[in-house]
Amino acid sequence: MIAQSPSEAAVARHWIDGEARPYAPENLPRKDDIGAEGFFAVDLRTGVVTEVEDFPQARKPAWKLAVDFGPIIGTLRTSAQVTNYSREQLLSRTVVGAINLGRKRIAGFTSEFLILGALDPDGTVRLLELPEGVGPGAPIA
Template sequence: MQTIDYSDFQRIELRVGTIERCEIFEKAKKPSFKLWINLGELGIKKSSAQITQVYHPKDLIGRQVLCVCNFPPKQIADFMSEVLVTGVNNEEGHVVLMSVDKPVPNGNRLY
């Protein structure tokens, strides 16, 4: 594993947001959802997430997630993904979202 300086970590804008809307992303090549995430002062940002094996759209509304907010936007089919929702693989190799264990204000940064 390559080590980095703390200043490298500080360059990554990892922020908490609340999923306010979720739809099945029918035009995506791989099964995905379209997410609209409230990131506080940053506003509502969109993301595409390949998490359909673990989650249902109605279960995601109101969930707080950890997002990388300073990657450039990425066009995925007809949808512009503005943030990256973070997650880790479970035993089956499906993505499980990273979240907080207690509610925090939207837009708060991970340090």
């Protein structure tokens, strides 16, 4: 196993901290090469948010999201620390998800995919934006 730097651990565990600024670009070293095969092994797809629920059991502020990834994948659920977005801003929004990373239990809830966004220096997630007309289930390359 390769040891993670504090910066790498921050990305793997995700937290928001305005003082420590764990995701400031000047604090994040470049990661090791994984090759095209490693990248293309991750199934990145577009989906449309269909449900947004409160998640008071989570240790950190989060929403429970249901996202429709189209007719083949269907609807998957995730817990996401994106409370900087309102319920209204999330409903019907097209998002990008990594759908083949496996399931993870979070406070009794099964998260089935990882929603993607850019991280501000303090850890606030800014969801990726897609052009109009991109439908659910489209692969990301």
